[in-house]
Amino acid sequence: MFIRTIALLCLLTFSLHIVAAPSSTYMNEWFTAFKQRATPAQMYNFLHAMPKGGDIHHHLSGAGMSEWWWDIATNSKQNGGYTYYTKTKPTLCNGYGTNEFGFNPQLLMFHTISAFTYEQLSSCEKSNYTLLTNLSKTQKQGFLNSIRLDKPHEGRDEFFQTHWQRLGDMLLNPHIQTHLLLKNMQAYQKENVLYLETQIQVTGMRFPDGFAYTPKATAELFVEMLESDAAVDTNVQVRFQLAIVRFLPNAEQQLEEAWTFINENRDYFVGINFVGREDNDRGYPLRFLPTLRKLRAQSPPVSLSVHAGESDEPNTHIRDTLLLGADRIGHGYNLIEDPDTLLMMRNSPYLVEINLISNLLLEYAESIDAHPFPEYLRTGVPVTLSTDDRGMWSSNLTDEFYVAVSHFNLSWDELVELNTNAIAHSFMSDEDRETLLHRLKKETQRFIDKRLNNTPIADVKQHYTFICSFAPAVCSE
Numbered sequence: 004m005f006i007r008t009i010a011l012l013c014l015l016t017f018s019l020h021i022v023a024a025p026s027s028t029y030m031n032e033w034f035t036a037f038k039q040r041a042t043p044a045q046m047y048n049f050l051h052a053m054p055k056g057g058d059i060h061h062h063l064s065g066a067g068m069s070e071w072w073w074d075i076a077t078n079s080k081q082n083g084g085y086t087y088y089t090k091t092k093p094t095l096c097n098g099y100g101t102n103e104f105g106f107n108p109q110l111l112m113f114h115t116i117s118a119f120t121y122e123q124l125s126s127c128e129k130s131n132y133t134l135l136t137n138l139s140k141t142q143k144q145g146f147l148n149s150i151r152l153d154k155p156h157e158g159r160d161e162f163f164q165t166h167w168q169r170l171g172d173m174l175l176n177p178h179i180q181t182h183l184l185l186k187n188m189q190a191y192q193k194e195n196v197l198y199l200e201t202q203i204q205v206t207g208m209r210f211p212d213g214f215a216y217t218p219k220a221t222a223e224l225f226v227e228m229l230e231s232d233a234a235v236d237t238n239v240q241v242r243f244q245l246a247i248v249r250f251l252p253n254a255e256q257q258l259e260e261a262w263t264f265i266n267e268n269r270d271y272f273v274g275i276n277f278v279g280r281e282d283n284d285r286g287y288p289l290r291f292l293p294t295l296r297k298l299r300a301q302s303p304p305v306s307l308s309v310h311a312g313e314s315d316e317p318n319t320h321i322r323d324t325l326l327l328g329a330d331r332i333g334h335g336y337n338l339i340e341d342p343d344t345l346l347m348m349r350n351s352p353y354l355v356e357i358n359l360i361s362n363l364l365l366e367y368a369e370s371i372d373a374h375p376f377p378e379y380l381r382t383g384v385p386v387t388l389s390t391d392d393r394g395m396w397s398s399n400l401t402d403e404f405y406v407a408v409s410h411f412n413l414s415w416d417e418l419v420e421l422n423t424n425a426i427a428h429s430f431m432s433d434e435d436r437e438t439l440l441h442r443l444k445k446e447t448q449r450f451i452d453k454r455l456n457n458t459p460i461a462d463v464k465q466h467y468t469f470i471c472s473f474a475p476a477v478c479s480e
């Protein structure tokens with residue numbers, strides 16, 4: 004009897020082994036063969052259909068396609084009753100020597116303001132602005148192009164110093180923000196993304212008459228949108244990080260307010276991020292250490308994902324950011340130049356959010372081939388792929404995977420690892436994370452079964468513009 008039981012157990016284990024193991028082994032083999040025979044468009048279709056864990060480095064206001072901004076800004080019924088004007092003429096109404104880096108730059112074309120701001124301008128200044136709905140065809144195209152990097156000479160300075168200024172008062176309308184959220188969720192449903200952890204601001208929003216929203220009222224609009232039928236129908240799970248602009252004089256105060264807010268609203272609000280260009284020294288990481296230590300002495304911790312290492316020079320920003328208590332590092336581009344920290348991060352719990360397209364377009368990476376991502380991935384530094392400011396690159400998460408597979412020859416197991424990491428390192432509650440990991444596993448298995456059965460993959464009909472200029476063959480077949 005004992006021997007029979009052992010034999011049965013052996014048989015069971017053996018047969019379980021044959022039943023459980025093969026599909027991922029076969030899928031690895033299948034994918035290796037597929038990479039050799041697939042055209043660029045077929046590879047893109049595959050990556051589009053693949054269940055993707057999530058996008059966990061995503062700035063909501065940078066993730067609005069130009070057309071989405073236009074649609075909601077010109078629809079006052081949907082946008083909370085706001086009307087917008089944009090600058091179409093640069094007359095020198097205020098003479099020479101004006102502040103071109105402040106909130107009302109005189110020379111910046113397509114600087115967009117609300118009717119409330121417009122009414123306070125002199126008649127000369129008013130004559131420089133045109134109602135968004137009255138733009139000519141050429142002006143409208145100029146407006147759309149002014150908030151995305153669409154020309155070879157546009158890069159880091161265009162992005163950091165003009166895009167956000169141009170968005171102007173539209174950034175202060177919470178209805179536009181919640182609309183961009185829904186558009187992102189609907190777009191992510193189409194490319195099979197399960198989770199979005201997006202960076203937003205709940206302070207500084209204004210009603211059409213210029214009156215300030217409270218952070219609580221702004222947050223309620225975000226939650227209302229998340230709980231709307233249209234958002235629930237996407238089946239994309241969303242959580243929010245609050246973004247602190249790191250180099251502002253009152254960043255510590257903002258940090259304290261964000262910490263308190265999240266402590267009281269942990270259902271959807273799950274983390275804090277420090278944003279803004281890292282080459283502005285006023286936002287150096289250790290500036291926030293005393294404030295964070297004070298806050299950690301007062302309440303349970305709030306999760307931190309912090310931009311660090313998005314830099315041309317070698318520095319210790321990533322190590323310093325880990326000392327702040329960060330669980331995740333945004334970009335980590337120069338980690339490769341800090342060997343002690345790189346060693347520490349191998350097989351650690353700290354994940355690097357990789358943004359290949361952002362690093363290329365903002366000129367941190369000279370080419371995709373020069374990016375340290377494969378070195379991190381293949382030496383055990385936890386990584387995932389994310390989009391950063393996809394509206395301003397006109398791209399999506401599939402584009403990131405396409406760039407990675409086509410340049411670094413990723414295996415199926417590596418794709419699964421990247422997708423799993425996005426959820427495993429998310430800031431959701433433990434229970435929600437487990438549920439979503441389970442869903443990813445199930446959907447991935449269904450995807451594998453279809454591929455192994457040679458079920459055809461649907462063609463992607465519409466692409467965003469980045470991939471069509473980066474890899475024209477993806478769009479031309």
Ligand SMILES: [Zn+2]
Binds near residue numbers: 061062310333392
């Ligand atoms: Zn970012």
